Amino acid sequence: MHTAVFTAAAVWMTVLLGASIVLVIRARSLGSRILSLDMAVLIVIGLLVLLSDVERVPYFLDAALVLALLSFVATVAAARYHESEGELFR
Amino acid sequence: MIVIPWVADALVVLALVVMTVGVYGIRRMPDVYTQLHATSKAVVLGVIAILVASAVSGDPEIILRLVLIGIFLLLTTPVSAHVVARAAYRRREPMTTPGAIDESGRGLTAAARNGEEDGSRRQGSELREIVVGYDGSESSRRALERAAQLVAEDGRVTLVTAGSILPSTPGGNVDEIDERRRVLLEGRKRLAALGIRADVVEAVGDPTDAIIETARDLDADLIVVGTRGRNVAARVLLGSVSTAVVNAAPCDVLVVR
Numbered sequence: 629m630h631t632a633v634f635t636a637a638a639v640w641m642t643v644l645l646g647a648s649i650v651l652v653i654r655a656r657s658l659g660s661r662i663l664s665l666d667m668a669v670l671i672v673i674g675l676l677v678l679l680s681d682v683e684r685v686p687y688f689l690d691a692a693l694v695l696a697l698l699s700f701v702a703t704v705a706a707a708r709y710h711e712s713e714g715e716l717f718r
Numbered sequence: 719m720i721v722i723p724w725v726a727d728a729l730v731v732l733a734l735v736v737m738t739v740g741v742y743g744i745r746r747m748p749d750v751y752t753q754l755h756a757t758s759k760a761v762v763l764g765v766i767a768i769l770v771a772s773a774v775s776g777d778p779e780i781i782l783r784l785v786l787i788g789i790f791l792l793l794t795t796p797v798s799a800h801v802v803a804r805a806a807y808r809r810r811e812p813m814t815t816p817g818a819i820d821e822s823g824r825g826l827t828a829a830a831r832n833g834e835e836d837g838s839r840r841q842g843s844e845l846r847e848i849v850v851g852y853d854g855s856e857s858s859r860r861a862l863e864r865a866a867q868l869v870a871e872d873g874r875v876t877l878v879t880a881g882s883i884l885p886s887t888p889g890g891n892v893d894e895i896d897e898r899r900r901v902l903l904e905g906r907k908r909l910a911a912l913g914i915r916a917d918v919v920e921a922v923g924d925p926t927d928a929i930i931e932t933a934r935d936l937d938a939d940l941i942v943v944g945t946r947g948r949n950v951a952a953r954v955l956l957g958s959v960s961t962a963v964v965n966a967a968p969c970d971v972l973v974v975r
Binding site: 629630633634637640641644657662663664666667670671677681686690692693696697700704707708710 | 723726727730731733734737738740741744745749750753754756757761762764765768769771772775776777779780783784786787790791794797798801802804805806808809811
């Protein structure tokens with residue numbers, strides 16, 4: 629990957645990340661808030677992968693993997709919370 | 719190889735475009751059910767494209783991790799999308815997309831919340847006998863739907879149609895009688911699909927008289943008629959029938975527009 633493309637991609641994805649955080653804050657319902665948060669985490673995963681590629685540092689990928697795991701669990705938990713009206717464990 | 723950086727570039731650009739579409743999709747789509755498409759397809763596709771871009775130029779150990787992340791995302795994204803959708807559905811988050819169709823019977827669409835969805839019957843309705851002037855025309859179909867909404871849980875809807883031809887008349891217009899019968903059966907099928915007890919009355923003569931007589935015989939609670947029947951030549955519920963029914967009815971009359 630060329631440096632110019634990386635720079636442009638990193639800048640644009642940061643903009644997207646900001647936009648999705650705004651969407652998290654301004655979401656019209658709890659469901660779409662969970663979705664926006666999930667999307668923000670996905671964008672962070674993309675950024676980490678880009679960074680590891682350019683810097684040639686593989687351990688950013690470990691961070692990305694952990695983030696993917698955490699975001700899955702978090703999304704499921706948040707959705708369950710939403711579904712059960714606050715009683716997570718029944 | 720000289721082309722590999724270019725392939726990676728192209729994939730990253732693709733990822734950027736797709737992710738931008740995804741973020742815009744969340745902003746643009748009106749409800750959770752449609753917003754799900756944006757994250758669970760567009761943004762995930764973008765991330766996968768970045769993974770591939772990174773993999774084409776990477777070492778084996780990097781590729782292994784990238785594949786791991788990719789597989790994990792492909793497995794978990796549908797699950798989390800489903801969980802979010804189920805939560806929204808169970809919490810009855812409304813479907814605000816124009817023209818949304820909710821086949822679940824939970825009434826999540828805008829139309830259902832306005833009481834216009836098929837089969838959303840009012841609780842505690844007192845209307846046990848409803849007579850509907852029905853000739854298969856657009857407005858009589860609306861009359862049928864309205865009656866279906868209003869009728870009590872254990873009530874009955876009777877469809878009345880009339881024509882001037884006796885079914886047994888030799889040389890009578892058989893096609894037309896068949897057509898009339900078909901229309902009635904179709905109406906009855908529609909009511910049965912909504913779980914409503916239905917009867918049909920096929921009368922000879924003036925539709926107004928047929929409706930009034932049926933209503934009197936059944937001691938009906940309500941008559942529902944459309945404003946406009948098929949046409950004069952079809953000898954079915956004419957536009958003026960509604961007026962005549964209103965004047966002569968033994969019970970309440972609802973004229974459906």
